[in-house]
Amino acid sequence: MDLLQYVQDKYIAKKEFPKFKAGDTITVYYEIREGAKTRTQFFKGVVLQIRGTGGTKTFTIRKMSGDVGVQRVFPMNMPALQKIEIDRRGKVRRARIFYFKNLRGKKARIKDASYKK
Template sequence: MDLIKYVQEKYIDKKDFPSFKAGDTITVYYEIKEGQKTRTQFFKGVVIQLRGTGATKTFTIRKMSGDVGVERVFPINMPALQKIEVNREGRVRRARIYYFRNLRGKKARIKDKSFGGK
């Protein structure tokens, strides 16, 4: 077990991303390779869950594309990740907000943390 931690700390470079949690709305900028070209694409949505620790940490983001919900799981140390912006801090009472998948319209709004969540 200590050997795994040693290798992760020594050889996997840690990127400096802002802290965020479930309920926050974030924008993730990541690089896409198409043949010889690379371009930056962004994915903006609500964080549904954070899972794992250290180098194996992942987070799931959900956004609505028309009427279809799209979820994407990002590893925190994915080499293609360029930056993460926290757009809004939400106030939720769960660490993993799976119930958010079933909500539609005005019910799917998450209260802002900045206004005390009232």
């Protein structure tokens, strides 16, 4: 076992989040510190990709804010992450749906899937 893996397993706290994949619509709640105050903010959007393993695992979410598309990359082991809620399960045929960025209107809809966990 290499040193990096040992340190990640021993010292990085693992949080339990529900299983999700590309095409799912999720809401991510995370903590924002502004000076001495902290508040919880959420980001709701479609998962574009999940990449990495273990301590370096990240996921990318995209949402539409008016006419502008906003993307955000969240590390899975980010200390500020509080919880993840799955709003809708989506059925897509790829693990990374970057083509989704170019779609507008009715074409940008994702079919509902009924898979478990």
